[in-house]
Structure formats: structure tokens, C-alpha cells
Amino acid sequence: MYEKFKIPTKLINMCKTCVQKTRSAVRIEGTLSSFFENKTGLKQGDPLSAILFNLTLQKVIQSIKMAPSAITIGKEQLNVLAYADGIALMGKNGIEVRELFVEMENIARKFRLQINQEKTKYMIVERKNSLKKNKIGHLKIKNYNI
Numbered sequence: 001m002y003e004k005f006k007i008p009t010k011l012i013n014m015c016k017t018c019v020q021k022t023r024s025a026v027r028i029e030g031t032l033s034s035f036f037e038n039k040t041g042l043k044q045g046d047p048l049s050a051i052l053f054n055l056t057l058q059k060v061i062q063s064i065k066m067a068p069s070a071i072t073i074g075k076e077q078l079n080v081l082a083y084a085d086g087i088a089l090m091g092k093n094g095i096e097v098r099e100l101f102v103e104m105e106n107i108a109r110k111f112r113l114q115i116n117q118e119k120t121k122y123m124i125v126e127r128k129n130s131l132k133k134n135k136i137g138h139l140k141i142k143n144y145n146i
Contacts, residue, residue, distance in 0.1 A: 004059070005055060005058075015048060015052075018046075018048065019042055019046075019048065021037065022037070022038045022043065023035045023036065023037055023038065024036060024038055024043065053085070056111050056113065057082065057085070057087075057113070058082075059111065060104065060107050060108050060111060060113065061080050061082055061087070061104075063107045064079065064080055064100065064103055064104055064107065065103065066079055070090075071090050078090065079091065079100055080100070080104075087104070089101055089104065097122070
């Protein structure tokens with residue numbers, strides 16, 4: 001996957017070397033356990049963690065299909081805005097936002113990323129000359145209650 005970002009193969013191989021066949025031990029009350037092999041993931045605090053997360057999240061975002069009513073900003077049409085680990089899904093109505101969310105969740109799952117329901121929020125904002133206030137409540141999408 002990382003080759004698609006035009007990252008040199010040598011750098012990808014170096015990163016793989018850093019995370020493959022690593023061993024750890026745990027110190028509890030001054031006593032060090034025996035070493036064990038790490039099967040998956042990066043070590044806590046590993047500088048590669050944030051970089052690999054952002055690259056993977058970028059791939060998820062790029063894989064989301066553009067909805068017909070994407071927001072136009074300049075010459076770009078957007079459904080998704082992202083900064084760090086925050087993502088905004090935009091659509092002309094709740095149905096489009098739901099569809100985008102389900103699509104994003106399905107793609108994220110393929111990369112073994114999981115959406116944190118506790119941190120997920122939604123907001124409906126409309127530009128109308130009506131006296132209705134924007135409604136905030138609970139939104140049910142699949143197994144999520146946001």
C-alpha cells in the first residue's frame with residue numbers, strides 16, 4: 001500500500017525491518033520479565049506509529065467515493081475533510097452522511113482501523129432563511145449510536 005504514496009522501496013523495507021521480529025519485556029516493581037516476541041503492531045511511543053497511521057488514514061479517505069452533492073471549494077469537490085485524526089463527512093442530507101459513514105467504516109475495517117464511537121459526533125448545518133434551529137440528537141448508523 002505504501003508504494004502508492006511513492007515512498008522509496010528502500011525506506012519501506014527499513015521501516016519493515018524496524019517492526020518485524022521485535023522483542024519486548026515488561027518491568028513490574030523493578031523485576032524484568034523474560035523477553036517475548038511482538039506479534040503485531042508497533043511499540044508504544046514508536047515514532048513510526050503516527051506516520052503509518054496518517055498514511056493509512058489517507059488511503060481510507062482517498063478510497064471513499066465522491067457523492068453527487070459534494071461540497072465545492074474553489075475547483076475541488078469534497079465530501080471529506082480531515083486533520084490529524086479528526087474527519088468531517090459532508091453531504092446535503094443525513095442520508096448522504098450515513099452512506100459516507102458506512103462506506104468509510106467498511107474501508108477502514110479493511111485496513112484494521114476501528115472508529116471510536118465514544119469520540120464520534122455529528123452536526124447538521126443548513127444554510128436556509130428559515131426559523132428552524134439545527135437539530136442535534138442521536139444518530140443511529142449500523143452498530144453506532146452517535
